[in-house]
Amino acid sequence: MSFDVSKFMERVIAKNPAEPEFHQAVQEVISSLAPFVDANPRYQKDALLERMVEPERVVSFRVPWVDDQGQVQVNRGYRVQFNSAIGPYKGGCRFSPKVTLGTLKFLGFEQTFKNSLTGLPMGGGKGGADFDGVGKSDAEVMRFCQAFISELFRHIGPDTDVPAGDLGVGGREIGYMFGQYKKLVNRYEGVLTGKGLQFGGSLGRTEATGYGVIYFADHMLKRAGLGGIEGKTVALSGAGNVGCYLIENVNRMGGKCVTVADPFGFVYVPSGITEEHLEFLKPLWAVYRRPIKDFAEKYGFEYREGHRAWEVPCDVACPTATQNELDGEDAKRLLNNGCKAVVEGANMPSTLEAIEIFHDAGILFSPGKASNAGGVAVSGMEMSQNSERYSWTKEEVIGKLQQVMFNIHETCVEYGKKPDGTVNYVNGANIGGFVKVAEAMIAQGIV
Ligand code: 2IT
DSSP: OOOOHHHHHHHHHHHSTTOHHHHHHHHHHHHHHHHHHHHOGGGGGGGHHHHHTSOSEEEEEEEEEEOTTSOEEEEEEEEEEEEOSSSSEEEEEEEOTTOOHHHHHHHHHHHHHHHHHTTSSOOEEEEEESOOOTTOOHHHHHHHHHHHHHHHGGGOBTTTEEEEOBTTBOHHHHHHHHHHHHHHHOOOOOOSSSOOGGGTOOTTHHHHHHHHHHHHHHHHHHHTTSOOSTTOEEEESOOSHHHHHHHHHHHHTTOEEOEEEETTEEEEOTTOOOHHHHHHHHHHHHTTOOOTHHHHHHHTOEEEETOOGGGSOOSEEEOOSOTTOBOHHHHHHHHHTTOOEEEOOSSSOBOHHHHHHHHHHTOEEEOHHHHTTHHHHHHHHHHHHHHTTOOOOHHHHHHHHHHHHHHHHHHHHHHHBOTTSOBOHHHHHHHHHHHHHHHHHHHHOOO
């Protein structure tokens, strides 16, 4: 019997009301999987797909903390432990006032496939809180992180669930969480990744996500006969950790990046962002919490307030901010401006409509679960280094990262190749990520 996507989605929506991002993530994956599970009926047995869209466990908890004025604040923390078929739950924590359970479920679901694609033994999970770090003092951030871990510590561990950073959670927050975890359990173990280099962090973790996006883009462009990143003009929509190291790698590989952005607008640099600019940009948000407008003012560049980067001419577009930041209108604008490839550097940044427009136009499109997997891949390497109580050199880590991105690209080609020889990277990533998890679940029985 052929697999009915609409019926399946009806049930998912009824069971998970008011979680539109989760519906969107499931819809995208299930649409890719339908023809594949029709051809391979073993994957339709024993409610395998129904089990895959149900998180194994969700914890939601109160996070009370005291602000600098002595007032008690109450946030809500979560951890969504989505799938542990191929390894301990693994995935970041997001701190943002926009965080809801639905957001974290979509992220945990995506993470399961992304982590599988890396080839490393990591299950899928995601967590976070509706905490807004903007405008908070360092002491407030520390007290919040300590309160968050005071509950979460009992649900995580190096062989159980290994959180990391995501939006709003960087090296500072990971440090405070690690300190509190160690104090509570009295064990020095690799429970979090993205740690400082002095206490178990991996060289290359900071660079990994942004570098990985560009290694992946280079493989895509070359396979399509478009000649790699060299000589290409790239537009991107962030200027944080992913954005800065993405630019650095584009420069290393002979291309140029012409935009950086934050939620308030973007800066246009037609001549390309240089190493000198990057020295200014790297700490701009991470350390000083300053808007991107400061960059335009410092160098006299054009700042387009309230606009998105997708209105400038480019060969390659890399959305590196957040979910659904690139919609159908943006997609049309990019096509009109000559864009040849969209390589996602965030989780689900393109709407389903935008993806359809790219596919219809026949340009290259890579979903974040493939091209944005470099960060978690190096997190997996951080776990390995922590287990063997040894540190690898940066060259070793970056070399392994390049190999992982190459392998993910090969997997996408294997599972996404169309009869005309082109590749549907969405199908390739979804099916390629699915098979390993599905086989592990089948082997492990109904659990
Ligand atoms: O979305 C992601 O892949 C991350 N936030 C990184 C997760 C990790 O465990 O390093």
